[in-house]
Amino acid sequence: MRGIHVLQVVPESQSPKGNVAVLRTIAVMQALQGLQETHCRESYLREVAAVTGLPSPTAYRYLQALRQAGVVVQPMSYASRDTSRGRYRLQWPASADQPPRNNPAQSIRGLLVKLASQTGQIALLYAPYTLAEQPMRECTAHAWASHEPTNQADIELAPLGADAAGMAMAAAMGISTPP
Incomplete structure (x- = not known):
């Protein structure tokens, strides 16, 4: 089982904002991937925030931006038929020219x-x-x-x-x- 690595994405010295945004985006994506591989389930906002070292509101904004880009999904809650709050999964869009690689339930x-x-x-x-x-x-x-x-x-x-x-x-x- 792979361990979860805490990423320090907040730089000690001030750098251009674009670099920080890119580093944080990558950190959130790596955190989701690591958590999914470790726990075999969706990740909670608090877990992503803890792994990346980002405050929860900041991690939430990055997750929402990645969700809008189609890279992060929120599973539907079977009880409410609404998106589950606080649970996220990394999901790369599948290319139509690639064979599907599904693992059926x-x-x-x-x-x-x-x-x-x-x-x-x-x-x-x-x-x-x-x-x-x-x-x-x-x-x-x-x-x-x-x-x-x-x-x-x-x-x-x-x-x-x-x-x-x-x-x-x-x-x-x-x-x-x-x-």
């Missing part, structure tokens, strides 16, 4: 195992993406049945028109696939 993995055991076939969870304007899909989770396929690469990455699962995804996305 344990409940999804459990459903895949159940489906594979009930059907005797492999159960796959795919995520669509676009690569050089070619609609593609990537297997983000799977559960093997009693027989593994001979070539695992054939099921992990494929054009959407390669089989029924891909064609269903393309239809849901409104994309026509070649026969």
Whole structure:
């Protein structure tokens, strides 16, 4: 487990304000990343402030600016259906040209195992993406049945028109696939 490093971002001598703002922004982002890796959950404002050494109101302003930029998100509270106050997560915008790198929840993995055991076939969870304007899909989770396929690469990455699962995804996305 990685330790949390306290960053001293308030300079001892006065420097141009732009440099301080950049250093603080980077410190807040590094704090969120470190806290997420350590605790595997969203971070509270007080934790970000403690790790960066910034006063809470200052850390809050930086978190809000990063939220507006789309780099920080606040998860929805299931009780109130409103954004959870004081909880933040670093989330880089995904590029449309990069395959998705999801880690499905344990409940999804459990459903895949159940489906594979009930059907005797492999159960796959795919995520669509676009690569050089070619609609593609990537297997983000799977559960093997009693027989593994001979070539695992054939099921992990494929054009959407390669089989029924891909064609269903393309239809849901409104994309026509070649026969």
